[in-house]
Amino acid sequence: MGAMRSFQGFSAPCSHADQNRTQKKKKKKNPPVLDLITFFVQFHMRKVVFTACYVVSYRFNFRGFRWLQAMIFAIEEINNSSTLLPNITLGYRIFDTCNTVSKALEATLSFVAQNKIDSLNLDEFCNCTDHIPSTIAVVGAAGSAVSTAVANLLGLFYIPQISYASSSRLLSNKNQYKSFMRTIPSDEYQATAMADVIDYFQWNWVIAVASDDDYGRPGIEKFEKEMEERDICIHLNELISQYMEDHEIQALADRIENSSAKVIVVFASGPDMEPLIKEMVRRNITDRIWIASEAWASSSLIAKPEYLDVVAGTVGFALKGGHIPEFKDFLQQVQPKKNAHNEFVREFWEETFNCYLKDSRRRHQSDNGSTSFRPWCTGEEDITSVETPYLDYTHLRISYNVYVAVYSIAQALQNILTCKPGHGLFANNSCADIKKMEAWQVKRCTFSTNRDAKPV
Amino acid sequence: MGAMRSFQGFSAPCSHADQNRTQKKKKKKNPPVLDLITFFVQFHMRKVVFTACYVVSYRFNFRGFRWLQAMIFAIEEINNSSTLLPNITLGYRIFDTCNTVSKALEATLSFVAQNKIDSLNLDEFCNCTDHIPSTIAVVGAAGSAVSTAVANLLGLFYIPQISYASSSRLLSNKNQYKSFMRTIPSDEYQATAMADVIDYFQWNWVIAVASDDDYGRPGIEKFEKEMEERDICIHLNELISQYMEDHEIQALADRIENSSAKVIVVFASGPDMEPLIKEMVRRNITDRIWIASEAWASSSLIAKPEYLDVVAGTVGFALKGGHIPEFKDFLQQVQPKKNAHNEFVREFWEETFNCYLKDSRRRHQSDNGSTSFRPWCTGEEDITSVETPYLDYTHLRISYNVYVAVYSIAQALQNILTCKPGHGLFANNSCADIKKMEAWQVKRCTFSTNRDAKPV
CATH class of the missing domain: 3.40.50.2300 (Response regulator)
Incomplete structure (x- = not known):
């Protein structure tokens, strides 16, 4: 992490x-x-x-x-x-x-x-x-x-x-x-680890969001399977993209804002994630816990001071490093x-x-x-x-x-x-x-x- | 159909x-x-x-x-x-x-x-x-x-x-x-129609199977969303491929055989579907209802006399025809x-x-x-x-x-x-x-x- x-x-x-x-x-x-x-x-x-x-x-x-x-x-x-x-x-x-x-x-x-x-x-x-x-x-x-x-x-x-x-x-x-x-x-391991985190904290009501591409879709699919095996419920299941129109981002943010699930698991890249985070910042929705896949966990597009109120406290995954x-x-x-x-x-x-x-x-x-x-x-x-x-x-x-x-x-x-x-x-x-x-x-x-x- | x-x-x-x-x-x-x-x-x-x-x-x-x-x-x-x-x-x-x-x-x-x-x-x-x-x-x-x-x-x-x-x-x-x-x-419509069929017959416990490719995965994803909106449960959620090894087919067939869900929705191509149907025929599992996406509904790989005991009664989708x-x-x-x-x-x-x-x-x-x-x-x-x-x-x-x-x-x-x-x-x-x-x-x-x- x-x-x-x-x-x-x-x-x-x-x-x-x-x-x-x-x-x-x-x-x-x-x-x-x-x-x-x-x-x-x-x-x-x-x-x-x-x-x-x-x-x-x-x-x-x-x-x-x-x-x-x-x-x-x-x-x-x-x-x-x-x-x-x-x-x-x-x-x-x-x-x-x-x-x-x-x-x-x-x-x-x-x-x-x-x-x-x-x-x-x-x-x-x-x-x-x-x-x-x-x-x-x-x-x-x-x-x-x-x-x-x-x-x-x-x-x-x-x-x-x-x-x-x-x-x-x-x-x-x-x-x-x-x-x-x-x-x-492979993300097979990451998706399992994400589910383990959810399980560890005994969260039982989450939102799943993924990039609509060959990274996000299979990642979140695997996560969903893991959740199913653990009998944990996914409330919303959403796909995002950097090409989303404003009204689509608005509708998505509405659904997230209206959901009682406070944990949001996101398998997405930085560019795909940025419009959503921007909108969450604009709405000042700061009471959610984000679980970040490795691609956006350390993206400099997201790790900006102006987004901190929303993304601080994110549990993110990271690759093994080296010297x-x-x-x-x-x-x-x-x-x-x-x-x-x-x-x-x-x-x-x-x-x-x-x-x-x-x-x-x-x-x-x-x-x-x-x-x-x-x-x-x-x-x-x-x-x-x-x-x-x-x-x-x-x-x-x-x-x-x-x-x-x-x-x-x-x-x-x-x-x-x-x-x-x-x-x-x-x-x-x-x-x-x-x-x-x-x-x-x-x-x-x-x-x-x-x-x-x-x-x- | x-x-x-x-x-x-x-x-x-x-x-x-x-x-x-x-x-x-x-x-x-x-x-x-x-x-x-x-x-x-x-x-x-x-x-x-x-x-x-x-x-x-x-x-x-x-x-x-x-x-x-x-x-x-x-x-x-x-x-x-x-x-x-x-x-x-x-x-x-x-x-x-x-x-x-x-x-x-x-x-x-x-x-x-x-x-x-x-x-x-x-x-x-x-x-x-x-x-x-x-x-x-x-x-x-x-x-x-x-x-x-x-x-x-x-x-x-x-x-x-x-x-x-x-x-x-x-x-x-x-x-x-x-x-x-x-x-x-687009399959967006087909997936919705599949969910409508399930809804119409008031089935509330189904298995979802899809080709592990750009046809099957998005198709079954959309279907799952539609099911979620209708509050109908998916028991198993499986991916198939023509390249599956024997032991993988066996394990999949075991899971299906052991499931109490009798309705199986399959978003797959004929070649991907054939190994599974063959195994179902070998096991003589004839008490299931198959819902077929258009790719295998009319595939000549599946529509064979020797498979009829298993696939007869399948509800399949088909493209609009013409003269x-x-x-x-x-x-x-x-x-x-x-x-x-x-x-x-x-x-x-x-x-x-x-x-x-x-x-x-x-x-x-x-x-x-x-x-x-x-x-x-x-x-x-x-x-x-x-x-x-x-x-x-x-x-x-x-x-x-x-x-x-x-x-x-x-x-x-x-x-x-x-x-x-x-x-x-x-x-x-x-x-x-x-x-x-x-x-x-x-x-x-x-x-x-x-x-x-x-x-x-």
Whole structure:
């Protein structure tokens, strides 16, 4: 279980990728909050690519940026190691999924197409070289809904995918998600633990709320089953989403307000939960006990001072954390000048100091929009002088699971590298050739020796 | 509601596409039943392609083949029409999804890659012509689980997708499934109707069972909500799948057998339902009343004489049917010689007459396996002399919805063709050019005038 902390929040407009379409966008009263940075790592030699996400409205995800830094830190550590993968340099691409299925699939398509160009029926129209670099592993996504969609695609190409935060039980279905693995447990356990908490406190009348997606629905279903077995009653049973209209939020808040159940169990993500909490704050409904699943228990969207009257006292679940030696220094060393090729660092800097760097791509974009003024910054500001969730490394949970995920892939490669002919995992106990290896070979070796991280 | 009919069942081994992998297949006690033929239509000029499905173990889907014929019938009717799309010939591709997400996504990738070659990051490695034909619409899939996965991909490319049988409420979420439409209603209505039936008969103690997928889970959830509102109790709440192990089926059957609830509501597909029904038949549990969702209510996997003792008396739901003039003659005219390019027809013929046609690709494949002997057939056998679900056109339900789906696309194209400048649906009321039109333009026009079929 995890305590709630208050984090500083920033908001800023950002550019909108031109879709080259004349279709009118349906105007929503509640613009989507697409702020979760999740990412993939593409391992091939020496290439580093960052693909940032441009959406209509978003808020920078400072915690997500820390997870991204954990990924880079792990890769650099491995690349500098003289024992793990010596003489091999891992390359990678990091894509921002914007916490949306469509952005994540777009990114996935852009690299799986290269992996299996021959299966795309393009022979008639394209002349391709034989040496297209292929993706051998993917780390991510964070949210289960995004991970399931991506896993459907990656499974086709036998590309191992290791998530550091997707806990939906659906992802344990090996018939559907053939090459999905993760460094965290399935929600089956969390739902049982939630029911145990309810049982322990002898609460017998609760409200159940869940995200209407592949994370929330199976989570709350399992919780309901557990409650049934314990003969505890669920009064209301509600689904929520960040895309809910105002009147839907109002109706939901009415039902909760009118319910005599004072305990509300919520299996939801931060973005999905935020509109409801906002409405509870507006109505000043402070006499409820919230039971939070891990996704919103430590979300910086919810852990805000202005929401404290409502969410203080929440019983939240959290992932097992771990220590990453020297990570603190690495986080503090972030600087736009040192990481000039990393668009995420520039974005982070501008959001942290509420400024624009010189040659800021976003400044240029915002000139066309109606944004508030921001001063210039030099890129040499002192990062330790500000309070930001990015530098909160008191409890490394997801960051630690990212770190473990990257290491489990490196360990698989190490197994391939050090394989002794006659003792390998392939046909007739042969070994794979690390210079010509394919994703499915890495998949076979992933998690075979790493003790910290077991696939669930 | 629909009555159950008994259909003849066939089974045959079939070839296995070589995956060029050394990975061992996990041997399953219950091999998957992948028998549902669903399909996509790709509209471009004059090209007709059939991609059959090769899986380890399957049974030919005779009803599915009728749906496929309904699609071809509609297209031929439109191509011969002098009023609808005159001087335009629709081309198409039909893929067999094998009722599996992975096969369906593989097929989808093979045509969406052509639509958006520029988004695949292949410039560095490939030289492509500018004139790659693009897919402008897709009809399918049948099952909701397959449709949601496909819809995720098609949405990225704004390719309109019209399903004729996917009823999951999840597909109504326009935020996620941007270009999905269907010719049948959402399960929201079906779940309510199921609860109404329970209410009407004053049953107050029921078992709820659902497919563990995007069809079953949301369906049974809605049903449970409806039951809650009516204060009717659900005793057991179970998820099923065609991939369940024997011991899981046994445990489930034990729970059902030991339950005092005599009414069992099942929101599931035929393949998912079959193992449970088989076990109920083996145990001779004949004192239950089944309430069947539309997917298994008329499935030929369940409507078998040997299951009648268990499933007779089932209250099943069925889609609204319709009449397709001259379709009966079209169905009877099927013949391998007349449809030599259509691999599905050859497969259908061999399964119907339990024989091999000369030059049979499957005969060649089965020579390597351990299959029973089959005589040769000439391709001139009399199709009307056998009893087959294919020729059961007493109630055209899904076939009719396929027919309507194809017509709704033709109608969209007709709108584009007959558009008057200044009265169009595009920027400044302009029209699209049918010779250069793109999928998103067809999407905009789909369902705009068709009265029979409204998107749900």
